[in-house]
Amino acid sequence: MNDQHSSDSAQLSTDAAARLLQASESVDDRVREAIAARTQAIIDAWMAVAVVAYCLAFAFSNVGGAAGAGLIPGVENTTGEGVSVTFLVLAAFFAASGLTDGLTQSLRHPTGRGAKLRRGYATASLLPFAAIVYLVFFAPTASVPLAVLIVAASAAPVVVLAIRSARRAKLAGVRRPEPALSALLDPPGRVGTAILGLWLGAIGTLSAPTFGLAGLIAACAFFLVLLATRTTRFGLDRLAEDWGRTQWTAFGCSYLLVLALSVLLTRTTWDLGVVGVVGGVLVAAPLVIAAFRPAPIWEA
C-alpha cells in the first residue's frame, strides 16, 4: 500500500471511492478478526482454569472411598451427600459456561488457524470430563489421590493450551487500553449480577446435608432460569458483555469458593450446617459487592 498523495479530491472517481470503501471494509474485517482472536485466547485461558478447577473439585468431592481420608488435615470422607454437592459444582460451572458463551458468541467466528485452535481446545477440554466419567462409573472407589492424579493428568493438554492462549493474548498486537470512563452497571446488570451471586450462595448453603434436597431443588431452578433468561436482558450472555474486570474477578472468587465449599461439604466432619451457611455467604459476597461497583464504559 503506497502513501502517494493525490491532493485533488475532485479527481476521485466513483470507482476509486468504491475501491477505497472496499479496502476500508477489508481492513476493518481483519482488525475485528485480530481483536476476536485475542479475546478468545483470554476466554480459553480462563475457561481452562475453570475446567481444571471444576474437575479437580469434582474428583475431590464425588470420587473415592474412605481411603481419601487424611489428604488435608481435618478433611476426610463423608458419604451419601454427593447429589446436592454435584449440582452445586455443576451450577457454578454452568454459570461460567453461560458467561463465556455470551462473550464467544459476540466474537467473529474463527477461520483457518483460529478454527483449528478452537477444535483442539474443545477436544482437550473434554479429556478431564472423560476422566471424571471414567472415575464415577468405572472406578468409584479409587482413592482420592489417585482420582486427583488421573484428573490432573487428563487436564495436562488443556493446561498447555491455556498457557499458550494466555501467552498469545499477552503478545497480541491489539488490546483494550485502560478505560477512561467507568460507571455503575445499568439496573438489569446490577440486579442480574447480585442475583447470580445470591443464588449461587443459596445453592451452596442449601447443599449442606442439614437442608436435605433443598440444594438440589435450588440448583435445578437455577438451571431452568439460566435457560429461560438465555439471550434476554437478564441472561448471562448479556451480563458478560457488561461486566468489567471487577465483576469478572468477583465471579472467579465465587466460582473457586463454590468448588472449595463442595469439597468441604463432602470431605469434612465439621458442622456442615455452619460450613454451608458460612460458605454460602462467602460465595454470594463477591458478586453482590461487584454488582454495585463500576464497570468500564467503552466509547462506541
Next chain:
Amino acid sequence: MGDHHPRHDLDDALLTPLRFSVMAALRAEVEIDFGTLRELLETDDSALSKAISTLGAAGYLAVRKGYVGNRPRTWLTATSAGIAAMRIHVAALQAIAAGLPPAGGAETGEASDASR
C-alpha cells in the same frame, strides 16, 4: 452553500489510501501496535510512520509508547476527532461511490467530472 458536492466533505488528511486505511483500522476502544498495524495493512515501516505522523498532527490518532516484557511497543488509538472525521469522510466517499448528483443543478458538470 446550498449546492454541496460530497467531494467537499472529503478530508485532505485521509485522502491517501494508506492514511484512510490506518483510520479504518484504528478504534477508540482498542489499541493496535505499530507492527500489527503494518501487517494488517500490508505496508512498510517508513510509509506507515509517515502516515501516522500526518494523522497524529491532524489530531486523528493518539500514540502511546509502552513495553510488552522487555520489548518496546508503540500503541495507536483513534481519537474522537479522528473517528468523527472518518465518519464524514466515509459518508462523502459513499455518496461519491453511489454517483450522487449535487443537491442543486449548478454543479452537475463538476459532479460528472469528479465521477470520471
